[in-house]
Amino acid sequence: GAGVSQTPSNKVTEKGKYVELRCDPISGHTALYWYRQSLGQGPEFLIYFQGTGAADDSGLPNDRFFAVRPEGSVSTLKIQRTERGDSAVYLCASSLTLLGAPGELFFGEGSRLTVL
């Protein structure tokens, strides 16, 4: 498809389990972002990749959260030892990288994570 694809769209897991969320960005977009959106809130920044490297991971809440983008395209967000507070919609976005202003973010529909 032409847009940002996220899988799974829904994930229900038990407290303490490991979860992986996948993002397939728009082809040719060098920048990739992960955001988290809790109910009634705006997207909260988690991590930003420029190519294969994490350019800014300051939003990751703790060391249970980790993300990779090994070939500069698909990215995986990994959450270890999930907690109920991790329940949220995890959004992925990609963009071209522009000098100066941030590029337009193209968002996927999100992966809804529910931790029981």
Added chain:
Amino acid sequence: AQSVTQLGSHVSVSEGALVLLRCNYSSSVPPYLFWYVQYPNQGLQLLLKYTTGATLVKGINGFEAEFKKSETSFHLTKPSAHMSDAAEYFCAVSDGEGAQKLVFGQGTRLTINP
């Protein structure tokens, strides 16, 4: 740190009426400002953005926003609401000079009454 405040988590207007969604920002550097819209069961999409130049910015679907530095505001308006405008709207600011990431407000849900 940069921040965004959207006044009113819910706004309801009649079809054909003016839409006004308020956004105030805090930024230590000249800001880049954005409005994104999220329709039901869809991903967020860009409505409009201000980077430099003209302070009145026009976007898709008849929306526009004006950057007012003195008021640190970037309110979103549309002269005449359509039923199809019902969605959640998010204001965002770039997180610092040259920063690629955005800081989002908490969102405003717009309801259109027939």
